[in-house]
Every structure is written in C-alpha cells, then in structure tokens.
Amino acid sequence: MRSDDEVLVFDNDRALVSAAAGAIAEHIETRVADSGTCRIALAGGSTPQPVYQRLAAMQDHVEFAKVEWFFGDERCVPPDDDASNYAMARDMLLKPVGAPTERIHRIKGERPAQEAAAAYQTELGDEPLDLVLLGMGTDGHTASLFPGSAELESDQQVVATQSPIPPHDRVSLTLKTINAARAVLFIVSGPAKARRVAEVMAEIDAGTCRLPAARVKPTQGKLQWFLDESAAHLMRARTP
C-alpha cells in the first residue's frame, strides 16, 4: 500500500455502512466547497445499498443537489430491470435525495454495449471524477473489469465488457479512468470476500498486481478500503 492509502476495518457491517456513508458525505462536502460540484461514480451490486440508504438519510447535511452522478459500470439491461445498477441507485439514493435528472448520467444499458460505452464516454468527458465508489467480487473483479480480460489494458475511458456472471453484457469505467480519480473508495463486506481480499492485499504489498481490484491505484488520488471484520480477517497483519 502507498503511504496515503487507507485500509479501514470495522467490527461489523453496521459500523462499516455508517463509516462509509460518512466518508462519502465528507468527500462530497469537501469537493462541493472547493469546486461547486462533486462528480461521483456509484458502485453497483448489493454491498453499497445500505450505504446509499444511510447517505440519503444525511440529506439535511449534504448538498446533494450539486452532485453530478455517474456510474462505475452498468449491466446491459433496461433502466427498470432488477439487475440495473442505475435502478438500484435511483431507488436507494437518487430519488430519496431528489437528484435532478440533468445531473444523473446514466449508462444506457438498454442500448448495445459498444454504443452505450461510446455515448457514456462522451458524457463523462475528460474531467477526472472526484470520487469513484467500488465493490469487489469474490473473483477480485471490480466495476465490470474481470480477471484476465483484455479491457484491463484498455486506454479508453469506458469499455464494453463481458461478465462471466449474467447479465453478461456490461459497460464499465476502465482502470485508466478509475485511477485518474481524485479519490477511490472500496466497500467490501462479508466472509465470502475474505480470501480474495487477503489475496488482493498481498498482491498490492508484493507489487504483483494481477487481480482487477489490486490494480486500482489512483495516480494522484486517495485510495480507501472500507472493510468489515468478516471480509478482512484473513489479511496478514498489515505492515505500515
């Protein structure tokens, strides 16, 4: 780990959810104070859901109206599909905080993946994201970047990818875009992730980063891992 990277371990999922929501709120407030806005890419999957609900409950303290909402990845499904990352974020966070439609930059999963990727890349523009939220799969994937995939080497900002787990067609930010962000925040919980978390941290320490999650190393930005004990317990004692 680089000196300013942080691996934070919390006793249980509840403490993790509260701390992660607080950290995201702080990133938003700091960035809005500095620049008038915050360009944040939301993670998909199940882990972030209680974090988004907790964040939505903080709307009296956070200027959500100034946030530009992006997505780290999307499944190629319609926006109302149960598998849609947009639908999950809309229901857990964007609708509850009244996010203005014009500030929600959805990946158009209902379109063919290549077309959706190209359109999203245009919408994303060249400005670095202020904060990228990420989860990690039990195989070490993050966003929709899967182990061994050619897209890991892409110099594009957004790519169409194939997931081994359905929905297979995906659109994802690339490592290039993720690593250009001002801050990246992983949220990983549960015993099923423990072995892979330990492997990822060992790869980072050894400098032999093969797994997608291990290759998230913001060039200038801050990297934080928010873990609960059940996901972190196999990590060997972390040398500073």
Ligand code: 6PG
């Ligand atoms: C997705 C996510 C993906 C997710 C991991 C972990 O579209 O599914 O972007 O990268 O973060 O698969 O998912 P869980 O949080 O559901 O374990």
